[in-house]
Amino acid sequence: MVGITQYAQQELGDVVYVDAPAVGKALQAGKSFGTVESVKSVSDLYAPVTGSVTAVNGKLADAPELVNRDPYGDGWMIRIKLADAKELDELLDAKAYQALVESH
Amino acid sequence: MSYIPHTEADRRAMLKRVGLASIDELFDEIPASVRLKRPLDIAPGLTQMEVEAEVNRLAAANAAAMATCFAGGGAYDRYIPAAERSLLQRGEFLTAYTPYQAETSQGTLQFTFEFQSLMCELTGMEVANASMYDGSTATAEAAAMARAATGRHAVVLASGLNPEYRQVVETYAEGLGFPLRDSVDGETAALIVPQVDFFGNIADVAAAAKTAHAAGALLVVVTDPSLLGVLEAPGHLGADIVVGDGQPLGLPISYGGPSFGFFASKMDLVRRMPGRIVGIAHDHEGRRGFVLTLQAREQHIRRAKATSNICTNQAYCALAATIYLTLLGPQGLREVGELSYQKAHYAADQLTKLPGVKLAFPDRPFFQEFALRAPRAVVGPLLDRGYLVGPALDRWFPDLKDAFLVAVTERRTKAEIDGLVAALREVLA
Amino acid sequence: MSEPLIFDRSVPGRRAVTFPASDVPATPLPPGTRKAPPALPEVSELDAVRHFTRLSESIYSIDKGFYPLGSCTMKYNPKLNDVAASLPGFAGLHPFSPEGGSQGALELLWQLEHILCEVAGMARFTLEPAAGAHGELTGMLITRAYHRHRGDDAKRRKVLIPDSAHGTNPATAAGLGYEVVEVASDARGGVDVAALRAACDDSVAALMLTNPNTLGLFDEHIDEIAAIVHGAGGLLYYDGANANAIVGRVRPGDMGFDIVHFNLHKTFSTPHGMGGPGAGPVGVVESLVPYLPVPLIARGDGRYSWRWDLPHSIGRVRAGYGNFGVLVRAFTYILANGRDGLEDISGHAVLNANYLLARLGELFDVPFDRRCMHEFVVSAKSLKAKTGVRALDIGKAILDRGMHAPTVYFPLVVEEAMMVEPTETETLEVLDAYADAMAAIVAQAERDPESLHAAPISTPVGRMDEATAARKPIVRWTGEAAN
Structure with a gap:
């Protein structure tokens, strides 16, 4: 499941729209798969892994504020079926990410 | 004359504050190699009286502006109500800029919301933007938006489209890199058709919608909004995007500008729409107001990925149309359309009684404008007699030699139409 | 009180402009005319004049006051x-x-x-x-x-x-x-x-x-x-x-x-x-x-x-x-203006900008310590660090003082940017009044920063909830009262 981090939602401010791909779309790790808009900014969403989209969070169309309220829960964006499960090992968990953000 | 208020004492005090001795020193950081070392080669300034005399001289040298206007081709001599002309002179409207500070721009934002609503009402669409440069650029932007919305690349222009619009779409197509094709197929993003074509003939929009939609393309309708008190709203005939030029809604013809382009579509296309959009918002005390909204589409935020590069639009002209439509109401707009229709048909009847004069498209229903064939070129000689018709059509359509357009608006009286008929009789005698 | 939408003033049958009756023989309208008329407002001429006059009164303009919006050159527009x-x-x-x-x-x-x-x-x-x-x-x-x-x-x-x-x-x-x-x-x-x-x-x-x-x-x-x-x-x-x-x-x-x-x-x-x-x-x-x-x-x-x-x-x-x-x-x-007048325009535009920079430079960070041309950028970065008051708050506070905000948060290369372009048609007194107002705002930021987050308070509406407006866009009148 893919969304954005607590840190990212704070930096963006009030999310007003999430432009997510259609189910079935093939994604490549590190490439943009959509955008997230706040009132006065727009940011690309990057796929953390290679795979295909198996679900899109339909709730965000009516309630994009879920991304701010619960980025790791109800504010998820898409579900990806991994092409290679080993890619997961490359990613950071929330704690390690927090440490990384704070070190900058 | 100068509009600079500084006295010598002001200049001295200000230069002292910034630690310089002269105004020229302010420009010291500009390398000497590029600086202009001579005065500009233009005339010295004039007083207000002299300026007025000079612009009066130039304005008076436009005999065509004094003629009785039967010219068309996209710009129409309509009546502009006195209250509209008066309201438009208010400095608040003229000298404000884009409503970036919503709290001190509610008037701008509210009229724009009203304008968007009026355009939706006229066109039968769900959303309209705050305006484009003109009808031709709005048409080109509609083609671009249809491409983004459908993921297809080709665009088809109907043959009756205003040839100047066609030229502009061709320029944009070349620049944005999309092909213009002659027929609709599975690669077509948009079919672009005029509701009333360049020759004044009424097109079958519903049939065009069927053709476009059967191929999975969007239908873009280009229309004259001043006729939509009488003609069916394109949105009710299957249009996905409706664009056009707003000049006939209370703007002077002014040698072709400024007017405005309007741009309306179905709601599901809104995030691909170019230009500014105003929406309702509330402040923290719950008071209703208006803001620029959905701004993440625009160049000042999305920069290289914006839906369009448009920034400055034609807001003041959109205000003119908002006031015009408010003053006319549904009944007034209907009268404008009906009177134009009646008078155009009377003029066509009378003109085609002259020997050798006939309709170029006798089998097509027309609205307020029609193409006439004459035995020889008549536009110039008619102007000599005080009647402006046109444009002559052979500039774009070589097989319509000695053909020209005649447009008749609600402003023309029977006496003026009869005068035109008599003048043409004389020219052809 | 806010001005109602013109649609909400509409009363069926009320009219402002009428046209002369047709003076030519009638021709039947073509098939395919409009089934239902567009819902344009139906108002009297006075209704319309008052509506648009009231709207104009809530718009800040050059004719009303100083408008130093950077990169927009809001100079006097001669009549x-x-x-x-x-x-x-x-x-x-x-x-x-x-x-x-x-x-x-x-x-x-x-x-x-x-x-x-x-x-x-x-x-x-x-x-x-x-x-x-x-x-x-x-x-x-x-x-x-x-x-x-x-x-x-x-x-x-x-x-x-x-x-x-x-x-x-x-x-x-x-x-x-x-x-x-x-x-x-x-x-x-x-x-x-x-x-x-x-x-x-x-x-x-x-x-x-x-x-x-x-x-x-x-x-x-x-x-x-x-x-x-x-x-x-x-x-x-x-x-x-x-x-x-x-x-x-x-x-x-x-x-x-x-x-x-x-x-x-x-x-x-x-x-x-x-x-x-x-x-x-x-x-x-x-x-x-x-x-x-x-x-x-x-x-x-x-x-x-x-x-x-x-x-x-x-x-x-x-x-x-x-x-x-x-x-x-x-x-x-x-x-x-002519040739001399045009040269005077640039000269005085740059003079006014440098003068105002000298004054505002005493209040805010100056990211580039150089002579400016017709406009300049100062930053509220230090003020924000000290008081929490941002460029946005300063822009809103200046509205309360009857003047226009600078361009804020642009260019992107300067944090908390405020871009000021006074133009050549403003007097020394106006520039001084602006600098004085900015100084008062900075003093207020140091004394009572909270009050500036609430600015503006004297305008017809306060800061708008733009997030909700963008999440659930209402971009046209639909016949329901929009309050």
Whole structure:
């Protein structure tokens, strides 16, 4: 499941729209798969892994504020079926990410 | 004359504050190699009286502006109500800029919301933007938006489209890199058709919608909004995007500008729409107001990925149309359309009684404008007699030699139409 | 109390304008006429006059007060210009008038074009583009046509744009399919010449540059920049957004630029009209004249005419000949000012900006300690660190003091940016009043920062909830009361 981090939602401010791909779309790790808009900014969403989209969070169309309220829960964006499960090992968990953000 | 208020004492005090001795020193950081070392080669300034005399001289040298206007081709001599002309002179409207500070721009934002609503009402669409440069650029932007919305690349222009619009779409197509094709197929993003074509003939929009939609393309309708008190709203005939030029809604013809382009579509296309959009918002005390909204589409935020590069639009002209439509109401707009229709048909009847004069498209229903064939070129000689018709059509359509357009608006009286008929009789005698 | 929507004032049957009854025999309407009339408002003339008068009263304008919005050149718009544009000989002239009946308009456009050529140091101008961004589009289409004509277009895929540029620059270039390459600014706020050199090779189509830039700083390395770009075979595009600083002092052509657009609504004082109309004429050097849009004006035997036979032209960029009414206003303004007046404009615009910078520099951070041109950028970074009051709050607080905010959060290269452009038509007293108001706001920030987060409080509405407006957009009246 893919969304954005607590840190990212704070930096963006009030999310007003999430432009997510259609189910079935093939994604490549590190490439943009959509955008997230706040009132006065727009940011690309990057796929953390290679795979295909198996679900899109339909709730965000009516309630994009879920991304701010619960980025790791109800504010998820898409579900990806991994092409290679080993890619997961490359990613950071929330704690390690927090440490990384704070070190900058 | 100068509009600079500084006295010598002001200049001295200000230069002292910034630690310089002269105004020229302010420009010291500009390398000497590029600086202009001579005065500009233009005339010295004039007083207000002299300026007025000079612009009066130039304005008076436009005999065509004094003629009785039967010219068309996209710009129409309509009546502009006195209250509209008066309201438009208010400095608040003229000298404000884009409503970036919503709290001190509610008037701008509210009229724009009203304008968007009026355009939706006229066109039968769900959303309209705050305006484009003109009808031709709005048409080109509609083609671009249809491409983004459908993921297809080709665009088809109907043959009756205003040839100047066609030229502009061709320029944009070349620049944005999309092909213009002659027929609709599975690669077509948009079919672009005029509701009333360049020759004044009424097109079958519903049939065009069927053709476009059967191929999975969007239908873009280009229309004259001043006729939509009488003609069916394109949105009710299957249009996905409706664009056009707003000049006939209370703007002077002014040698072709400024007017405005309007741009309306179905709601599901809104995030691909170019230009500014105003929406309702509330402040923290719950008071209703208006803001620029959905701004993440625009160049000042999305920069290289914006839906369009448009920034400055034609807001003041959109205000003119908002006031015009408010003053006319549904009944007034209907009268404008009906009177134009009646008078155009009377003029066509009378003109085609002259020997050798006939309709170029006798089998097509027309609205307020029609193409006439004459035995020889008549536009110039008619102007000599005080009647402006046109444009002559052979500039774009070589097989319509000695053909020209005649447009008749609600402003023309029977006496003026009869005068035109008599003048043409004389020219052809 | 807020003004109701005009639709909510509507009463069926009420009317303002009626038309004379038809004086010709009736013809039946064609089939397919409208089934239901559009729901336009039905009001009396007085209803309409009051509605739009009230709306106007809630709009801040130059005619009302100081409007130092950076990069927008909100100078006084002389009334004489509006009088000229509304003369029946101009306002009533049909675009398809034969040339013989429109010699006055053609002469005016010819004269205006040649004045702009002299001011810019260019060979010819097209007056067709309707706004600055439209001029950019025109200029970049010319760029492409030039490279294509040389057989060079396929490899010229990059357009270089400084990180301080207006959003229209990258939007224009990317819209035409170019790869936008951002060039960093150096420590003095100019183009980083080393970065430019590194980015320049035979894939560069053009550099788009605003000079002075959006920081209000003149790029001192312009000679070197031009040489680098030209050396790589690229063109130099001059974004004239800030031309009010340089008129009569330095010309884009002499700086090495190949293509120039002016914003007549900025430099040449045509009214901004709440966001438009503007005009964005584009000038080019001799070698690019063949690519200009059609038509161009020609003069021969004392007569003016339109020329269409330009085989290499990029085509047309709009119908008609441009925003003629705007062009008449700019021409009128230039006639009044003349050569000395134009030089005085840039001189006093720069004087006013430097004076106000000296005063505001005592209150805020000055990111580049240099002489500014017609505008400058200060930063609220330190104030924010100390009090939590941001550039946004300061902009809102100045509204409460009856003046207009600077441009905030632009350019993007300065944190908490406030971009101030006073223009030449403001008096010393006005500049002092603005600086005094800013000083009072800073004092208030130090004393009571919370009160500034609530600003403005004296305007018809306070800060709006833009997030909800964008999440659930209501962008038209639908018949339900919108309160």
